[in-house]
Amino acid sequence: MTPSRSRRTRGGTVAELAALCLLLAACREADKPDGTVEPAPTPSSDEGQCGKLTLAYDPGKGYEPSAFVVxxxxxxxxxxxxxxxxTTSRQAWRLVARGKADAYLDAYGNEDLREKVTGPKGSVTVVGPNGIHGGVRLVVPTFMYDLxxxxFRDxxxxxxxxxxxxPPVLTTLPELRALAEAAVEFSExxxxxxxxxxxxxxxTMGDLLTATSFDDxxxxxxxxxxxxxxxxxASRPGREIIEIPESAASGCVPDRHTTLCSSADFTYEKIVSKELSTSSSPAYNLIYNYRLGRKSAGDILQLVDLSGYRFNAADASSWINTHEEIWRLWLQ
Incomplete structure (x- = not known):
């Protein structure tokens, strides 16, 4: 700092600092990424007509019951x-973004699509978690576990x-192939x-679980x-579960089929079109409030298991008929 600057008045210094703070604040505001996710709008108090409601779902994966319950x-x-x-979990993001579906209630992963379609300029609103927790695991026949x-190190x-x-093989579906390849390469x-x-x-996922028991x-x-x-x-007769270290996914490079490039656990989320989230439709209020507690999620996933991972509207009716005290709260 030069001597002439050091002799500036206290008032002048304060004014300059204030101007600098405003400039920095403006810069920080300008530096915010376009993909910053805004909070979902709260439900409207002016309920309109529902009309047509298109719900996307990914069948046979075990996490699709939300669509049929809602x-x-x-x-x-x-x-x-x-x-x-x-549809598929990846394509569901595109359908909601393009207005071909109003909501997808079991969204996860797909970070590249999420970044593109959410945020102030996006056409998709992330409403929040649905209460079901997901993850990625290795599933092996029990006899291999016993040996x-x-x-993962074994x-x-x-x-x-x-x-x-x-010849040893790691089998998966296209949405996890990049993750599986990264794990194999990481561990040599x-x-x-x-x-x-x-x-x-x-x-589907259910077919892989069934295949494991057949292999055993x-x-x-x-x-x-x-x-x-x-x-x-979870471990069941004929199959055992092995966790994948998060570090094993560090080299994952997603392709156009990839839904997950991480082995970290996650929670499924509800996404809706921005048009629905800013409407007075009672359907948005229902989706906004829909969130399963641990017991409710457990009851529904038990039905998924009993259905052979082919959950449908009839299975949802079974849950709806016996849990009115829970879903009535979602309509308030």
């Missing part, structure tokens, strides 16, 4: 004309854990990553990377 209530209590649109496949000891002369495993849909084109009964070595509700990714 849809069943919206149809019976709000007079909505409910349409269910079958010593207890942790995968490299292929002879001991039962691969024998069979001599495993091929296989897309299960090359074997069964319509395969026939002593076929296999390792599956599966995403879904955490309570469904």
């Amino acid at each position: 849809g069943g209530i919206a149809e019976a209590e709000l007079g909505c004309e409910v349409v269910y649109r079958k 010593g496949l207890r942790t 995968l490299g000891d292929t002879t001991r854990i039962g691969w024998g002369s069979t 495993l001599d495993y091929e990553v296989r897309d299960y849909r090359t074997i069964q084109p319509t395969a 009964s026939h002593k076929l070595p296999n390792v599956y990377a599966i995403e879904g509700p955490r309570s469904l990714l």
